[in-house]
Amino acid sequence: MIEAPSVNVDAIMRKAAASAAVFSELDQAHVDRIVRAVFKAGFAARVRLAKMAAEETGLGRWQDKVVKNVVGSLLVYEDIKDLKTVGVVSDDPESGIVEIAQPLGPILAVIPVTNPTSTVLFKILIALKTRNPIIIKPHRNAAKSSIEAAKICYDAALQEDAPDDCVQWVADLPREETQKLMAHKDLALVLATGGGGVVKAAYSSGTPALGVGAGNVPVFIEASADPVFAVEAVLSSKLFDNGTICCSEQALVVDRSLAEAVKRELVVRKARFLSDEEIRRLEAVVIDPKTKVMSVDVIGKSAAAVAKMAGISVNEDASVLIAPLKGVGERYPISGEVLCPLLAYYEVDSFEQGLNLCIDLNYFGGIGHTASLYSNDEEKILRFSKLMNAGRILVNTPSAQGGVGHLFNTLHPSLTLGCGSGGKNITTDNITARHLLNIQRIARRRVNAKFAALDPQLFFDEKVDAEQVERLYHKNT
Amino acid sequence: MFDLKDDAGRLTCAFPQRMDTLACQQYERDVHPKVESAGKPVTFDLNGVGYVASSFLRICLRTAQSVGAENLFISNCAPEVRKVFKIAGLDKQLNIK
Numbered sequence: 001m002i003e004a005p006s007v008n009v010d011a012i013m014r015k016a017a018a019s020a021a022v023f024s025e026l027d028q029a030h031v032d033r034i035v036r037a038v039f040k041a042g043f044a045a046r047v048r049l050a051k052m053a054a055e056e057t058g059l060g061r062w063q064d065k066v067v068k069n070v071v072g073s074l075l076v077y078e079d080i081k082d083l084k085t086v087g088v089v090s091d092d093p094e095s096g097i098v099e100i101a102q103p104l105g106p107i108l109a110v111i112p113v114t115n116p117t118s119t120v121l122f123k124i125l126i127a128l129k130t131r132n133p134i135i136i137k138p139h140r141n142a143a144k145s146s147i148e149a150a151k152i153c154y155d156a157a158l159q160e161d162a163p164d165d166c167v168q169w170v171a172d173l174p175r176e177e178t179q180k181l182m183a184h185k186d187l188a189l190v191l192a193t194g195g196g197g198v199v200k201a202a203y204s205s206g207t208p209a210l211g212v213g214a215g216n217v218p219v220f221i222e223a224s225a226d227p228v229f230a231v232e233a234v235l236s237s238k239l240f241d242n243g244t245i246c247c248s249e250q251a252l253v254v255d256r257s258l259a260e261a262v263k264r265e266l267v268v269r270k271a272r273f274l275s276d277e278e279i280r281r282l283e284a285v286v287i288d289p290k291t292k293v294m295s296v297d298v299i300g301k302s303a304a305a306v307a308k309m310a311g312i313s314v315n316e317d318a319s320v321l322i323a324p325l326k327g328v329g330e331r332y333p334i335s336g337e338v339l340c341p342l343l344a345y346y347e348v349d350s351f352e353q354g355l356n357l358c359i360d361l362n363y364f365g366g367i368g369h370t371a372s373l374y375s376n377d378e379e380k381i382l383r384f385s386k387l388m389n390a391g392r393i394l395v396n397t398p399s400a401q402g403g404v405g406h407l408f409n410t411l412h413p414s415l416t417l418g419c420g421s422g423g424k425n426i427t428t429d430n431i432t433a434r435h436l437l438n439i440q441r442i443a444r445r446r447v448n449a450k451f452a453a454l455d456p457q458l459f460f461d462e463k464v465d466a467e468q469v470e471r472l473y474h475k476n477t
Numbered sequence: 478m479f480d481l482k483d484d485a486g487r488l489t490c491a492f493p494q495r496m497d498t499l500a501c502q503q504y505e506r507d508v509h510p511k512v513e514s515a516g517k518p519v520t521f522d523l524n525g526v527g528y529v530a531s532s533f534l535r536i537c538l539r540t541a542q543s544v545g546a547e548n549l550f551i552s553n554c555a556p557e558v559r560k561v562f563k564i565a566g567l568d569k570q571l572n573i574k
Contacts, residue, residue: 355556363563387556 007170009177012135014184015165017105019133020188022163024103026131028086035129035158039077041156042121042149046070049117049152052463053145056115059300060241065135067119068241068415075406076125080433085130088257089439096423103131105188109180110202112194114244114339116142116301117230118147119193124167128157130436132188136169137178139194143171153339178421182207189436191249193416203424212246212429213423214293216337216366217399218358219249220384222351225374227254227261233374234343235269237398238320244300246371247392247403247417251361252322253343253354257349270319271346272303278312279323279334285310286342287333293365294338301381328360336365351380354385362388368422372399391420391428397419405430450474479508479525488512501532501533506565509536513543524553529561537571 019290026034043047050065057464075244084090090099109123121138127134138146147169154167173181182190182205192202199211221230238249254262263273274282286306288295303321307314322343324338328335335344344361348354362371371388373395375381385393394402397409414430429435449471458464458472478500490508493500495517512519519540523529540554541549554562562568 106525128544356554356559359556359559363568383556387560 007177009174009181009184011428012168012170012181013184015168016133016135017186019163019165020103020105020131021131023274026163026239028084029260030161031129031131032081034157035077035081035125035159037156038125038128038153041152042069042073042125043077045149045152046073048120049145049149053117053142056145057116057142057300059114060244065115068115068118068154069121071404071407071413072115072121072424073125074286074413075381076432079151079406079413080126082128082460083433085433085437096446098442098444100440100442101130104436104438105132106186107132107134107189107191107436108187108207109134109136110190110192110194110198111136111138111142113139113142113145114241114246115415116146117149117191120146122413122415123152123191123193124150124153126223126431126436127191128162129433132436133163133166133168136167137173137181138169138171140172140295147171157338165344165453181207181240181441190396191436192430193417199424202425209422210416210418210427210435211425213368213419213425214337214365215246215248215250215369216335216361216364217247217250217372218253218361218366218388219251219372219374219399220253220358221255221258221262221374222255222354222377222380222384223255224377224380225255225258225396226376227258228265228279230374231262231265233396233398234372235271235319235401237400238343239341239398240245242300242302243338243342243400245284245400245404246337246339248339248400249343249372250366251325251328251335251346253346253348253361255351255354256347256349256462266322270315270317271322272298272307272313272314272318275449276312279325281310281312281343282306282321282323283333286338287336288342292330292333293336298342299339301340304419306340306342308400328357328364331389335361355384357386358451359387362390366390368419368428369417370394370399370403370423372397372402389420389422392422392430393416403430479504481508481511483517486517488515488517489522490514490519491522491524493538494525494527496526496529496533497545498530498532501530501536505532509540512540516544518548518550519544520550522552522553523555523558525555526558529558534561534565535565536565541571546570546572 044091046069050062054062074283088099091311136150150169191212192199202209303318322345323334324345325332370392371390401407406413412432413428416431418425418427418429420428482489550572
């Protein structure tokens with residue numbers, strides 16, 4: 001196992017601060033050479049890192065982790081390579097505003113166990129592109145693979161004369177030291193991807209943080225959808241890396257007119273519908289009785305493995321477990337987020353009923369994250385979108401791949417998906433390099449002629465009301 | 478404007494399409510006293526209601542207080558109205574079907 005260079009928080013931050021100082025001197029061309037070198041090295045290691053991550057964590061499928069590494073390297077690189085991140089990034093003579101991009105400073109990147117190498121590649125690329133040194137804090141169950149990914153990136157960056165310590169990593173950092181690191185005066189940002197606990201710790205640290213929220217993605221196959229296409233897409237997403245992506249589908253809501261076709265297609269694709277008794281047994285396994293949220297033991301496991309844990313007999317090649325439920329909420333634990341090949345299943349009699357159910361699912365632990373709709377009716381697509389509290393509303397798209405962007409749409413490719421205020425985040429954006437810049441604005445003198453034309457005495461005359469002053473403000477002179 | 482029915486010991490009230498402040502005032506004046514004094518379970522049938530003002534949320538809470546939360550049922554919510562109850566956090570306090 002690769003040893004972390006240091007576990008002394010102050011030493012790490014001293015190195016990071018020195019790295020930030022040197023980084024601030026680099027021009028765009030130099031930065032872009034570093035980023036390209038890191039992309040190439042990360043991409044070259046995509047298969048090895050994927051296998052390493054799958055073996056170390058026991059989660060998901062290495063083949064899908066290769067695709068994730070491609071997203072975290074190739075697609076992220078393609079998205080940011082032409083972005084101006086150094087010096088003047090815009091100049092508008094008319095408004096007199098010139099924007100200058102400055103780095104934030106050292107970033108602490110918290111890495112989840114579910115995407116331990118792709119998230120490292122992604123975060124290092126966007127940090128280096130914006131001249132921010134980055135400290136990788138891996139999940140304890142994925143430290144080896146995350147650190148290996150970080151080391152590959154760092155070595156490549158140094159080959160292009162990147163500042164020393166522009167990438168650091170810390171493994172097995174005790175909780176108190178992690179909190180100390182998060183709260184360190186020289187740390188500019190915590191880029192927190194992971195479970196609720198670590199994200200909350202990041203937000204509580206006093207350091208600015210970009211975090212993520214929990215998901216509970218409803219997917220509504222409404223009457224105008226193509227049921228066979230929808231099922232194929234849903235399964236290609238839900239089965240991807242055994243459902244470890246937080247924007248993957250959690251509950252199928254199907255218009256009853258399509259139900260037979262949907263069920264038939266699910267069975268053709270080796271889905272296994274569960275009985276009420278089997279659902280009860282499964283609940284005991286997939287939901288942690290103490291926390292009332294999904295058990296970490298089932299995350300990224302195959303359908304057969306999860307069924308076996310619950311003592312349910314299924315074929316070894318079962319693709320996904322389908323749990324027909326009668327409601328949403330704590331009485332129906334599987335109606336919440338479970339990151340494995342398991343889908344809650346509902347049938348509805350109308351679009352209205354489906355909307356109501358999706359609202360309930362959305363608000364049962366997934367607000368701000370992602371919602372999914374299969375429809376060929378623009379009015380319904382818009383109405384659904386307005387009613388969901390979700391940063392991403394994905395239409396006729398596998399939601400796992402759709403949410404991370406650039407595969408089925410033009411969302412920015414990202415492995416950190418903002419969930420807005422619903423998820424206690426500052427943005428609903430897919431986080432990318434644009435979020436890691438301080439933008440300075442040179443504001444040249446442009447006198448507000450309308451304001452200058454007003455007689456200042458008006459402001460002191462209490463008889464002058466808002467409508468009068470509004471007329472005068474907009475009066476042509 | 479409001480249709481209050483007494484069916485086998487249960488009241489059911491239907492509402493106009495817009496339960497704005499004025500409609501709510503009228504409800505509070507004309508209907509609420511009857512609901513309160515009846516002391517029976519009541520269903521607010523929101524079929525066709527597309528907008529509710531803050532006053533309507535207050536009506537729901539007042540009614541739940543007077544007849545008991547377990548005796549007030551809110552049915553046939555349009556998704557837009559259901560979302561209002563969700564955002565207000567009232568979906569856990571009220572029986573919304």
